[in-house]
Amino acid sequence: MGLVRYSRWASRLKTLNSQYKPFLSATSSFSSGTTAGNENPGRPGPPPIQVALTESSGRGVFATRKIENGELIHTAKPVLSHPSLSTVHRVCYFCLRKLRNTDTSQPQRVSFCSDDCKKQAKGFYDVEMRADWSVYDDYCRSHGLKYPLLVKRLACMVMSGAAPANLLDILQPASLFAEMISEMEAGFGLLRSTFRNSNITDEQMSFLTKQWYIGILARIRINAFRIELVGGLYDDLLSSAAASIDAEAAVGNAVYILPSFYNHDCDPNAHIIWIENTDARLKALRDVDAGEELRICYIDASMDHDARQSILSQGFGFQCSCLRCLSGD
Numbered sequence: 001m002g003l004v005r006y007s008r009w010a011s012r013l014k015t016l017n018s019q020y021k022p023f024l025s026a027t028s029s030f031s032s033g034t035t036a037g038n039e040n041p042g043r044p045g046p047p048p049i050q051v052a053l054t055e056s057s058g059r060g061v062f063a064t065r066k067i068e069n070g071e072l073i074h075t076a077k078p079v080l081s082h083p084s085l086s087t088v089h090r091v092c093y094f095c096l097r098k099l100r101n102t103d104t105s106q107p108q109r110v111s112f113c114s115d116d117c118k119k120q121a122k123g124f125y126d127v128e129m130r131a132d133w134s135v136y137d138d139y140c141r142s143h144g145l146k147y148p149l150l151v152k153r154l155a156c157m158v159m160s161g162a163a164p165a166n167l168l169d170i171l172q173p174a175s176l177f178a179e180m181i182s183e184m185e186a187g188f189g190l191l192r193s194t195f196r197n198s199n200i201t202d203e204q205m206s207f208l209t210k211q212w213y214i215g216i217l218a219r220i221r222i223n224a225f226r227i228e229l230v231g232g233l234y235d236d237l238l239s240s241a242a243a244s245i246d247a248e249a250a251v252g253n254a255v256y257i258l259p260s261f262y263n264h265d266c267d268p269n270a271h272i273i274w275i276e277n278t279d280a281r282l283k284a285l286r287d288v289d290a291g292e293e294l295r296i297c298y299i300d301a302s303m304d305h306d307a308r309q310s311i312l313s314q315g316f317g318f319q320c321s322c323l324r325c326l327s328g329d
């Protein structure tokens with residue numbers, strides 16, 4: 001496949017980086033999984049990948065050299081994350097690491113696993129603490145919605161100057177149906193009224209338009225990752241086994257920039273995993289040749305053909321035509 005370098009992507013990322021260096025260097029960096037061939041082993045080299053246009057799936061991620069089965073391709077930190085409402089008092093409010101000791105005397109308070117997470121959370125937490133989120137959280141809980149929590153966090157980050165309002169513009173937005181938009185409008189109204197009731201001024205909220213809110217949700221919808229930790233506390237082994245039966249294994253959701261460019265395949269050659277917090281690892285599932293596209297599986301690959309097609313079409317808006325789907329498996 002002839003690769004077209006996606007230079008618009010690269011220059012956009014460069015602009016974001018130079019405009020917003022402190023934020024990007026703190027929370028959105030990626031690093032190579034290997035130092036092989038790197039003249040300075042103290043500093044990881046760039047990951048062995050490039051983002052380029054595919055023939056039929058928009059942008060995708062391609063190997064720039066042979067990558068071996070099991071190799072760590074790169075790591076990534078989220079630009080945005082939020083715990084699930086059901087786990088919010090059991091995980092770090094910043095990195096979603098499971099907490100060893102939860103403060104049962106103050107069940108309403110959120111906690112951080114370290115001073116570093118507490119410091120990084122200042123980018124949203126100082127603004128968030130000024131408002132009463134009970135109505136907004138109830139709206140999310142009663143409608144089974146998780147993504148408005150990510151929008152709320154991004155809005156707080158923008159207000160405190162920790163992120164630009166266009167942080168997610170680089171990501172592909174989902175196509176939305178009319179009924180999705182009207183549900184989003186309800187969330188938008190609640191978010192604005194929550195901020196207004198906490199004396200946030202119209203000037204501070206100037207970016208928070210209906211169009212912004214819907215645009216962010218449209219991007220989060222197809223780019224957010226559901227975070228399931230595979231490591232963590234030894235004591236959690238049994239509870240996570242029980243949780244996966246209850247479909248409660250996720251500790252939250254997060255948005256990354258580079259991992260969002262990976263396209264889907266029902267028989268993927270790469271996967272993304274989280275060991276103990278939102279730090280993501282992209283790993284090869286088999287040997288990958290230089291120039292080959294790296295694809296991850298967005299869904300549970302054990303589902304049958306029709307179930308996979310239906311989820312991908314309703315959730316992500318595309319018909320999967322990977323080799324596995326074409327073979328009818």
Ligand SMILES: C[S@@+](CC[C@H](N)C(=O)[O-])C[C@H]1O[C@@H](n2cnc3c(N)ncnc32)[C@H](O)[C@@H]1O
Pocket residue numbers: 056057058059060171172222223260261262263264265316317318319320321322
């Ligand atoms: C997370 S984004 C992946 C990056 C995206 N291609 C881009 O240009 O930003 C997911 C979107 O990519 C496209 N996509 C991903 N995998 C695909 C596939 N197997 N077939 C067709 N389109 C795919 C769909 O438009 C999907 O909604």
